[in-house]
Amino acid sequence: MWQAARLVATFDPDLVEITALSLRVSLGATVIASLIGLPLGAWLAVNRFPARRFVIAILNALMGLPPVVVGLMVYMLFSRSGPFGVLGLLFTPTAMVIAQVIIITPIIASVAHQAIRELWADYHDLLISLQATRLQRIKTLLWDGRRALMTASLAGFGRAIGEVGAIMIVGGNIDHATRVLTTAIALETGKGEFDMALALGFVLIGLAILVNLGLHFISRTERGARW
């Protein structure tokens, strides 16, 4: 326990490296997934088109997909004999980002969709009455819904940083290359290196707490209506 705390407090080089990679992969995945998921969610909320229900059903199905299965799919796509094998991305951080994007995009899109749909229902008559252009409508909804959208991204990040199944498969947990917090914990625990496992666990818990503080702060400013 003390040993673990010491590892964290002294910024053990291995620990720092692993944490940095974790953040890079999960933040990268969150940014990409947000760029896809937020506009997709907003678009689904505002536009009526025949395939809308179908797209929403797919999003919901993807949301329920176990990460291990996503890992398996990405593995098969990027393995040497797979369709994208020539890219040589398997067992690289890029492959891990791709897997995480697939896992969290549906979550982000669906939270954003829900929020923007509510806002659109509230604003619809006013925006039509004021002859807001399509672009102005989207801008207004995104701006006034920004807290909900941040919540969506943060929820996606929280899911990504704690995810282990998919990145274990596509990253391979290679030392100094694709080892991140969750996969390292699994490994160190397996080896009986509880000090290191616990130290990694502290960092992960710290990040999870930060995410939740962020969510809490957003919802408090929302309710306190300080804008």
Place this chain on the structure above:
Amino acid sequence: MTLTGVSVRRRGRSILGPLDASLNGGGLSILMGPNGAGKTTLLRALHGLERVSTGDIHWTDPKDAEGRNQGFVFQTPVLMRRSVLDCIAYPLQLDGVKRAEAREQARARANEVGLNVNLDQAVMFLSGGEKQKMALARALMRRPRILFLDEPCANLDGRSVKEIEEILLRIKDGGTRILMSTHDLGQARRLADSVLFLHAGKLVEQAIGDDFFRAPQTAEAKAYLKGEILL
């Protein structure tokens, strides 16, 4: 403005019309009629918010037909997740007016409608009546040529009603054509230059304000004015 054979159908049911009417000149017209008569539907159809199933709405002056020359105060105020001032300023911001300038004008409109609250608080914290004043101030921002009001005084106390009525008379004198629905007979008497009486989606009676209250022509209007319950 002339309406010919205007009707609105929803879910296979006719909820308004067919309806013929013409409203000419300036002034303030009051829409009356029991709940569900079609007042809201008619106002929304005139403003282009409700798809008209048959018939035609013709504006004598094409400028009046433009949505941006029309203001609409909804029966339930639409609250944006913004401060009171930013809510009121919003129409001008859509027009590309700078935020500071739009807010300055919004402050003036808020004053004008007697909205004397902290304008920097969130609009959802306002009382029901204050929200309605906010909506009126917002609808006035573009200085509309036509102003539609759907029961704008429904939750207001006597003093606020008086304030709003004075504002409406003032902007009417400024040349704005006003169409407004109300359940308040006293208010209708005070304000109406003309009256449109609706019942079950039909225009039952249209008359000069004074004539309507002195000598209503139809049984429905007579009963309504006497406070009887219309079925």
